[in-house]
Amino acid sequence: MITIKHFSLRIAIQSIFIATFIVLIAAVMYLSTNKFSESISYYSKELMEKTAMNVIHEFSNEVSPAYSFNKLTQTLFEQDIGQPEEMIEYTYYIAKNIPHYKLNYPMRIAAWGDVDGNSVITVLETDGTFSTFLIKPFETPPINVKYYRNLQGEIIKEESISVNYDPRTRPWYLQAINAEHPVWTDIYYSQPYRNLTIASAVPLFNKEQKKLGVFEIEIKLIGLSNFLSTTKISKNSQIFILNGKNQLSVYPGMEKITGEGSEVNRTNALKAKGKLWQVKAIELYNQTQRDFFKYEFENNVYLAYFKVIPGLGNHGLKIGIVAPENDFMGDLKEANFLVQLISLGILVIGIFLIRIFSNLITRPLKLIIEDTRRIKQFHLDTSTTIKSHVTEIIVLAEAIQSMKSNLKSFQKYVPTDLVRQLIQTGLTKNPKVEAKELFNEGV
Secondary structure, three states: OOOOOOOOHHHHHHHHHHHHHHHHHHHHHHHHHHHHHHHHHHHHHHHHHHHHHHHHHHHHHHHHHHHHHHHHHHHHHHOOOOOHHHHHHHHHHHHHHOOOOOOOOOOOEEEEEEOOOOEEEEEEOOOOOEEEEEEEOOOOOOEEEEEEEOOOOOEEEEEEOOOOOOHHHOHHHHHHHHHOOOEEOOOEEOOOOOOEEEEEEEEEEOOOOOEEEEEEEEEEHHHHHHHHHHOOOOOOOEEEEEOOOOOEEEOOOOOOOHHHOOHHHHHHHHHHOOOHHHHHHHHHHHHHOOOEEEEEEOOEEEEEEEEEOOOOOOOOOEEEEEEEHHHHHHHHHHHHHHHHHHHHHHHHHHHHHHHHHHHHHHHHHHHHHHHHHHHHOOOOOOOOOOOOOOHHHHHHHHHHHHHHHHHHHHOOOOOHHHHHHHHHHOOOOOHHHHHHHHHHHHO
């Protein structure tokens, strides 16, 4: 059988109130922390999604004119307005006038390859001028010339170059000529500068639907890499691009070297730069195919978000964003800590107030108990003033006072010492006989 020890009313009141208060505060802290975690996930996903849409918007602004210019070129040749013999000036016109937005390394590469293996390529040089390559490897003798232009676009110099180039073997030519309609290519290395590139390419036909060749406008992804370097959603966030096979294609700070040519080499380069947590995100995305997830790496928590870039055919290029969770939790973490600190402060103040409140109840009761003990010993002369705002305590104190008044009246008929002896001795076997004997002794 369980024996429950006696405890005071003060302890009972304080225990009940404090226990209830602690449970309520703990519930508030738990709910606030849980809501805080949910808010972090929602806030970070929203921010990542907006950033991804911003990158996609800027990228679309950069690449969509390429598709529009190619459709225009296709229309001009189908109406016999455009001619292959005019490609030296036409490629320059397209490369110069295609809209340029925020990429530090703009696309501005326009190229033409005909069905005989001849090609014209106009590129934007680093000094802001344009150069045009005329390559006819199957002429006798072969023609391989580079034309230099001034800032006004006038050809001011030409030189012979040594190059082995056949456009009919290039990805942009093959994909467009086989599709027989405008296409976006896979990521490939362009010639002659070996830029990592994606291109909008269109097969050209004359009015009689004779196949003439392919015209393309290239987007140098090194420029997109630089753009990604300037785009941040948090202090340590990183944005990158995956190809259709979910392999790393473009990332901030990507070097323009052939050593990063393959997806494997680009991944290794990223590892060498200490970005293993990004590589881990790509691996997890390949496993789960989830667009947003949280993961741990080397005792740190990271958030990852992936979104397909629309408008580039079915190549499935994706924007990937990875950032440490702490980047988002800075201010919110402080706010959550402040909420918990305030909750603990309320708990301490509450316990202090509960003690004061319980004392306001138990202190008058203690005085009443002491008064009843004196009454038990028939000490009726002392007077105790009970001060309380609790109605029940006031009524109880008045009842005790009334009982003392009645007992004082009883003292007129029974000696006080006799009553005390009766109380001290106790009436065990025959109370009437013992009381009579004590009474006789008292008399």
